[in-house]
Amino acid sequence: MSRVIVVGAGVVGLTAAVRLLEAGHRVDVVARDLPLETTSVVAGAVWYPYLAFPRARVGDWGRTSYAVLDALSDTDPDAGVRMREGTEVHRTRIPDPWWADGGPPIARETALPPGYVDGWTFRAPVLDMPVHLRWLVRRVEELGGTLTRMNLSALPSHADVVVNCSGIGSRLLAGDRTVVPIRGQVVVVEQIGLERWWLDESGEHPTYVLPREHEIVVGGTAVEGEWSRTPSPEAARDILARAAVLVPALRGAKVLRHKVGLRPLRAAVRVERQGDVVHCYGHGGAGVTLAWGCAEEVTRLVGTA
Numbered sequence: 001m002s003r004v005i006v007v008g009a010g011v012v013g014l015t016a017a018v019r020l021l022e023a024g025h026r027v028d029v030v031a032r033d034l035p036l037e038t039t040s041v042v043a044g045a046v047w048y049p050y051l052a053f054p055r056a057r058v059g060d061w062g063r064t065s066y067a068v069l070d071a072l073s074d075t076d077p078d079a080g081v082r083m084r085e086g087t088e089v090h091r092t093r094i095p096d097p098w099w100a101d102g103g104p105p106i107a108r109e110t111a112l113p114p115g116y117v118d119g120w121t122f123r124a125p126v127l128d129m130p131v132h133l134r135w136l137v138r139r140v141e142e143l144g145g146t147l148t149r150m151n152l153s154a155l156p157s158h159a160d161v162v163v164n165c166s167g168i169g170s171r172l173l174a175g176d177r178t179v180v181p182i183r184g185q186v187v188v189v190e191q192i193g194l195e196r197w198w199l200d201e202s203g204e205h206p207t208y209v210l211p212r213e214h215e216i217v218v219g220g221t222a223v224e225g226e227w228s229r230t231p232s233p234e235a236a237r238d239i240l241a242r243a244a245v246l247v248p249a250l251r252g253a254k255v256l257r258h259k260v261g262l263r264p265l266r267a268a269v270r271v272e273r274q275g276d277v278v279h280c281y282g283h284g285g286a287g288v289t290l291a292w293g294c295a296e297e298v299t300r301l302v303g304t305a
């Protein structure tokens with residue numbers, strides 16, 4: 001078994017750490033931002049393969065993650081995962097989504113909000129990310145791993161294998177300028193008795209309403225190349241107006257907070273071994289959707305040490 005250093009404490013790094021520990025490796029996680037300071041904590045977060053490529057691998061990783069999250073929702077109430085039915089809506093008629101083949105069963109929806117003519121309903125894991133990330137940290141520690149804050153200027157060299165899960169930080173740590181930020185803003189509002197999720201990803205910006213137990217995440221925006229993590233009041237107003245078309249009852253819901261994250265987009269998610277480094281970054285808008293599938297692939301790649 002190897003001594004592994006995982007760089008990055010977002011959903012991708014922590015999930016990889018859990019699987020590596022379960023496989024018997026010694027694992028230390030190091031990260032500049034601790035889990036509740038990462039992009040991952042900003043995610044809505046619904047299982048949905050949005051802005052991640054290529055489709056064949058994303059489809060495989062997504063199916064694996066769906067199965068793990070579905071099981072977790074049954075077996076571990078502390079994991080912050082709940083299976084919820086919801087609807088993706090469209091303003092034009094369109095064929096089944098590419099991920100439907102082998103993915104969760106979808107049903108065409110006829111009860112649509114005004115302005116929409118097509119849509120499909122399916123069950124998906126919805127995660128409360130602060131809860132889920134805290135649960136992942138507990139799993140890492142229970143399994144004997146560690147988590148330490150460390151701001152690196154290069155990947156470490158004192159381990160058998162280094163697993164690079166640094167998201168947008170891979171521009172520096174992997175010298176990879178092809179990973180770019182897609183800025184996303186959300187508004188978190190009070191829970192108003194909503195059980196179903198809604199998603200419209202067909203516009204210039206995605207619009208989504210994702211219920212958690214005690215609050216609702218309302219999104220969103222997608223702006224390529226924008227680095228600012230400061231929430232914009234105009235964007236927040238626009239998000240709430242778009243979301244109220246999907247769920248009119250959101251009008252007047254109390255706003256609890258505003259959040260911004262930088263999705264790490266790459267032409268292809270990089271899960272690849274290069275010498276003693278296994279890279280796992282570039283998950284775009286689907287890191288939560290892909291984390292368990294990628295963690296299993298990372299574990300296979302480390303296992304070949």
Ligand SMILES: Cc1cc2nc3c(=O)[nH]c(=O)nc-3n(C[C@H](O)[C@H](O)[C@H](O)COP(=O)(O)OP(=O)(O)OC[C@H]3O[C@@H](n4cnc5c(N)ncnc54)[C@H](O)[C@@H]3O)c2cc1C
Pocket residue numbers: 007008009010011012013030031032033034035038039040041042043044045046047048150151152153165166167168169170172173183184185186219220260261262263264281282283284285286287288289290
């Ligand atoms: C608004 C918004 C909504 C989203 N909604 C969803 C959704 O519904 N479903 C979904 O699947 N995905 C969603 N996403 C996408 C998802 O959040 C990302 O794909 C995911 O968080 C990427 O995870 P990560 O662990 O790779 O990166 P991050 O969470 O960014 O973690 C990277 C880690 O690397 C560390 N690091 C970076 N550089 C260094 C360095 N130099 N030294 C040490 N450590 C370093 C960081 O400190 C951090 O700990 C959303 C994203 C946003 C912004």
